[in-house]
Amino acid sequence: MHLYRADLARRKRALAMRQTFRGLGIVTIAFALSGSLLAQTTIAPKKRRAASAAPAASQQDVQALRDTVQAQQRQIEAQNQQMQQLQSELHQVLDAVQRSNAAAQEVQSRAEQAQTTAAQAQQSAADAQHAATEANSAANTAESTSALLQTQAKQDQKKLEAFQSVLGHFRFTGDIRVRGENYAQSGTQDRNRARVRVRLGIDGKLSEDFVGGLAIATGSLGDPTTTNETLTNAFDRKTIGLDRGFITYNPAAASWLSLTGGKFAYQWQRTSVTGDPDLNPEGFDQKISFNTKAPTFWARRRK
Secondary structure, eight states, X not given: OHHHHHHHHHXXXXXXXXXXXXXXHHHHHHHHHHHHHHHHHHHTTTOSHHHHHHHHHHHHHHHHHHHHHXXXXXXXXXXXXXXXXXXXXXXXXXXXHHHHHHHHHHHHHHHHHHHHHHHHHHHHHHHHHHHHHHHHHHHHHHHHHHHHHHHHHHHHHHHHHHHHHHHTTEEEEEEEEEEEEEEOOSSSOOEEEEEEEEEEEEEEEOSSSEXXXXXXXXXXXXXXXXXXXXXXXXXXXXXXXXEEEEEEEOOGGGTTEEEEEEEOOOOSOOOTTTSOTTXXXXXXXXXXXXXXXXXXXXXXXXX
16 A cells, blocks of 8 residues: 555656656747747848848758657657556556455454454353353252252151151040930929030050040039030030049059059949949059969859
């Protein structure tokens, strides 16, 4: 690019010098023609003898001038051709420069587009990296949450198993009974009553050495031999009281010993004559049992 510009500047300077020389040549020719014409006009009236020789010299001068003018014209035409050629070359160079500039601008535009695309790609990569980081963080959080939930589930399972284990040591009992009682009496009106009984209890192994129980039931507080309540037309509330509540101590090291305290069921053998079946005695009971190695003898009744 710089070489083209230097060549163009050099050619322009040469063309300007040639035009200057042409102008000087034309001015010189004009002065020469004017000088010869003045010489002819001034000399002609004084010397008539020399007038016959002067026309021949002037024709030669004119012919010389014509030749000079023609040579100058040819030179001017050649210079014009050179100028046109230089102008054509200059136009070609300018076109090439414009094409180069256009190509450079296009390359620069493409480079800017490529740079913009690269920046966008870099931003997209950064966004993708950020999204990947967030996804990894979310995955780690989900994994931690899952591990925490699994740990919590295991703890809950252990608690449930422990509760089931404790609950398995106990037994729930209870019943609800409704019945009608008919007492036929002679001489008086028969007595018909509707009766209801509700009982609920729990007993179980408190530890390796202790067993306990608790039970509630309906029934009159003043009658310990029944848990029935009579249904009346007054719609009164029925009484519920403590039917049983006891603790039994039976040590594992001395299984032959059993100590019971509270309100409990019969701890000994009895009959309906010696004890009402609906009665629960209260107080303390001690029982000692052991096995004998002696054979058992059966007494046979003699007739």
